[in-house]
Amino acid sequence: MNLNGSRTIDIVNQGLRRRYRAERRFRFYGITAIVFSLAFLSFLFLSIISKGYTAFRQTVIQLDVFFDPNLVDTGNPATDNYPALVRGALHRQFPEVQSRSERRQLAALMSSGAGFLLRDLVREDPDLMGQTLPVWLPADDDVDMFFKSPSSRSVPQSGRRLSDRQIEWLDRLADDGRIRSQFNKTFFTAGDSREPELAGIWGAVCGSFFTLVVTLVLSFPIGVAAAVYLEEFAPKNRWTDLIEVNINNLAAVPSIVFGLLGLAVFLNFFGLPRSAPIVGGLVLTLMTLPTIIIAGRAALKSVPPSIREAALGIGASKMQMVFHHVLPLAMPGMLTGAIIGMAQALGETAPLLMIGMVAFIADIPQGLNDPSTVLPVQIYLWADSPERGFVEKTSAAIMVLLAFLISMNALAVVLRKKFERRW
Structure with a gap:
């Protein structure tokens, strides 16, 4: 018995009841937030589909x-x-x-x-x-x-x-x-066309394809090489710490800044053709590199140190240890990061507007230097058109873009589930 005549067990039970009530409230708030999020997401999808399915x-x-x-x-x-x-x-x-x-x-x-x-x-x-x-x-x-x-x-x-x-x-x-x-x-x-009934997305799809090819060819090997060097070979000093901080900061820089950089460097300085997939690919490479490097370093860190020690213990050099043992085990995670980076690049509009890919392009691009646009920019152009027929075209193009993005993210999940190893 305490001074107030209450037993200790009663005080403990009261505290437990308060904690249980707080836990139930927290769980209710979490479930409510999830329900509201799903409701808004469903409303968004239903709104897009209801306006866009007639375009087919x-x-x-x-x-x-x-x-x-x-x-x-x-x-x-x-x-x-x-x-x-x-x-x-x-x-x-x-x-x-x-x-x-x-x-x-x-x-x-x-x-x-x-x-x-x-x-x-x-x-x-x-x-x-x-x-x-x-x-x-x-x-x-x-x-x-x-x-x-x-x-x-x-x-x-x-x-x-x-x-x-x-x-x-x-x-x-x-x-x-x-x-x-x-x-x-x-x-x-x-x-694209000025007439809604003649407008299509094939030109924008081809432009997106060429742009993403350039982005993947440049960003993936450079990002993997940078991640391997920083994680496995670079000395740990103030310079590598500064590089790491800057890479993390670049991942948070607004995408339009990369568009301004591409406008100043690739167009004005190097004189590359405006509104071309090669320029768009270079700009998106700069934007996706931080994401791929960060994902690559995380994948390398997930490989247990015992793998490295075992490889070195049987006489492998550090280079052999990295490329024969560590990198193959980290590659699924790197591929996942690359796919997510490509999905991010596919949905970008702002940096491509800065390099002129907002122009009206009626012809289908045949190469990396042909004038072209990309699917998000095509959606932007149609959404700004006063013609009523472009409303359904805009929603239908959004549906196609979402299908690509969902497919790419689903592929990343499948690769991660199929190839990842739990240590």
Whole structure:
């Protein structure tokens, strides 16, 4: 019994109850934080998917096209008038349309890229000249968005991009079975375009590929070599401590600073081509090197000292000990760090904006020096476009980028689980 008449066991039990309550509160707070995080993440993904999944479908219209030799078989590609074939097919479909304003409205139903599709068909098969054939051609983005948003039919004409007359023509085409929705392969095979229905991500994907190839070829061997030297061979003094501190600081530097460095050094000093994958790869190499070096050193530290001592004990030199025993065991961790660094580089935008990769690039890049853009910058450009059709293109491109990032991080996890050794 203490001075207050309470037993010691009662005091201990009261303290335990307080600790248990505090533990339950802490657990509740943790679970609540996780639930809120998952809810916000799910909301983000649902928002992106709900806006972007429609971009994988495209509205097309079937027209009976007469391949008039007088319009497209002139012998001079500069004078070939393929859009006139599209307009002629529309006028034959709606012969009652006579006024100039209505003809313009009627022609506006079709994409400006329909003529290019007809040109490709003629180049593949010149025997089409003089024939009339049914051809499925892409509709304008306003028509595409109209069919993807059925509720827009109830909106007054002043709030729509399509007039009542145009909707009447589309209804007639739909009743005749001349309108359908198909898989939008243009989105995956074309480059950028001013027209949403013609825009694709293939140019940006190729630019990202070339840029990441340069980044991987430069950053991985340099990062591994730096990590091996600093961890295994460098003397422990104030200079190596200074280098280590600076590497850690560089990993936290905002990425746009590396873009400014690339602009000053690679473009202005060395005169490398602007908006080229080789410059983007050099800039991203500088940005990812600290991450790869830090991950490489951590992987080397995880190898038990007994491995080093055993190798030296059987007569191996220090070089043989590192490259024959330590480095192979640390390589899975280094690969994981490299993949995470590449995923970080894939999602970067700010440093590439500084070196001119924000330009409008319609052609597919064929090499390291060709003008190009990358997927995050392409998303940035589409998000800034006033065209309504680019909203779904932006979300769809984000979905593709997220798929790449998730795949790369999943690969890093698989490699770590498969090759790591627990000592």
